[in-house]
Amino acid sequence: GESVGLHLPTLSVQEGDNSIINCAYSNSASDYFIWYKQESGKGPQFIIDIRSNMDKRQGQRVTVLLNKTVKHLSLQIAATQPGDSAVYFCAERNTGNQFYFGTGTSLTVIP
């Protein structure tokens, strides 16, 4: 029979534009969040993190925003490049010190 899999949210952006990837997390007690990038054939790689006592953190070309009221996390990538094409995951750390991952968003950068 036909297999049903996760339908990853997808985002296509033009090279040079800004990208915004969103994530909803589940546990209001989670105190730490990370964004990961996963390229084909590789493991997830750390991009940026944020603690629950912050609402914004900036890195090089990336910014993470945290809205605890609605349990929402976003990753903004400035001036998106072809090398940014990948699947992006958010992860939350719960009170048991374990990390749980979202389903991911597939980003495609159009040259």
Add this chain to the structure above:
Amino acid sequence: DAGVIQSPRHEVTEMGQEVTLRCKPISGHNSLFWYRQTMMRGLELLIYFNNNVPIDDSGMPEDRFSAKMPNASFSTLKIQPSEPRDSAVYFCASREGTSLHFGNGTRLTVT
């Protein structure tokens, strides 16, 4: 720093056979995690160790799955007997402090 090292990169086996996946965490990291990634369920936490001691194995799907960490530099995930539905990419990750560092995974195919 060589990062988290997993072996083999690919494993193809027949149903009923025993499979052993191996992981060498980053030196000095005191926590180790095993994750499974499938299209159906995304990234799932199977088990994690702290200072070589299993802390939470509630994610291990069945008794056919077992994991060991005999020392700080080595861990195994064993499936015996393997079944086709075990086909997935298995990731090992290690941590010291906050963020997780992933290996490049073992792609397991059970026919």
